[in-house]
Amino acid sequence: GENVEQHPSTLSVQEGDSAVIKCTYSDSASNYFPWYKQELGKRPQLIIDIRSNVGEKKDQRIAVTLNKTAKHFSLHITETQPEDSAVYFCAASTMGSARQLTFGSGTQLTVLP
Amino acid sequence: NAGVMQNPRHLVRRRGQEARLRCSPMKGHSHVYWYRQLPEEGLKFMVYLQKENIIDESGMPKERFSAEFPKEGPSILRIQQVVRGDSAAYFCASSPPLPTDTQYFGPGTRLTVL
Numbered sequence: 732g733e734n735v736e737q738h739p740s741t742l743s744v745q746e747g748d749s750a751v752i753k754c755t756y757s758d759s760a761s762n763y764f765p766w767y768k769q770e771l772g773k774r775p776q777l778i779i780d781i782r783s784n785v786g787e788k789k790d791q792r793i794a795v796t797l798n799k800t801a802k803h804f805s806l807h808i809t810e811t812q813p814e815d816s817a818v819y820f821c822a823a824s825t826m827g828s829a830r831q832l833t834f835g836s837g838t839q840l841t842v843l844p
Numbered sequence: 845n846a847g848v849m850q851n852p853r854h855l856v857r858r859r860g861q862e863a864r865l866r867c868s869p870m871k872g873h874s875h876v877y878w879y880r881q882l883p884e885e886g887l888k889f890m891v892y893l894q895k896e897n898i899i900d901e902s903g904m905p906k907e908r909f910s911a912e913f914p915k916e917g918p919s920i921l922r923i924q925q926v927v928r929g930d931s932a933a934y935f936c937a938s939s940p941p942l943p944t945d946t947q948y949f950g951p952g953t954r955l956t957v958l
Contacts, residue, residue, distance in 0.1 A: 732902075737886075763945050765946070765947070767949075773951070774848075774935065774949040774950060774951045774952055775887065775935065775949045776949070777946060777947075777948065780946065820886055820887065824945065830875070830877075830892060830900075830939070830945060830947075831877065831889040831892055831900060831902075831903070832877075832879075832887070832889060832937075832947060833889065834879075834886040834887045834888070835886060836885065836886045837885075837886050
């Protein structure tokens, strides 16, 4: 089955700096890669996703890049703000019949004011 | 359009009791997924259901756990004879019919087994 690895497990940045979180996946059939933000005690919230026919996607301060050949994808947050502090999870799935999400282990992002 | 609803939000059970967790998907969504999150860990897939059908239960423990999504009413995750290791947050997600794959999560049920 699919295996998703995520690094780093913790990340501290100064407010205004950029943050990058990286994930690798094992199943070449995976073609859908969402990112979720989870605040303490809250539900995971989708912040951005990318499909394998696209190499990069951007939404304001958040961008995701995908390298299918190397089987890795990354989340980039620019101009970080204290409210960006949360745990971020990457995930992978195969669109269509096998729709379960396989999650990475999470990255605790702390934005220092 | 209300989001994914789960109840109860918190559930306390003693060892050996049964736990029933409910999930109502977003309006128009016909696919439901259950995930378990142990403390300070990622989410692990348990089961994927459509109305009256279990599509994929490869993540469900073989014993004591069952799930259903009846024609009418919410999806139910049932844990029989709970043990302390079942203490976790259980999240339900829903998605619309294919080809959309985006999954939206509910607020979760935090199960504590004493």
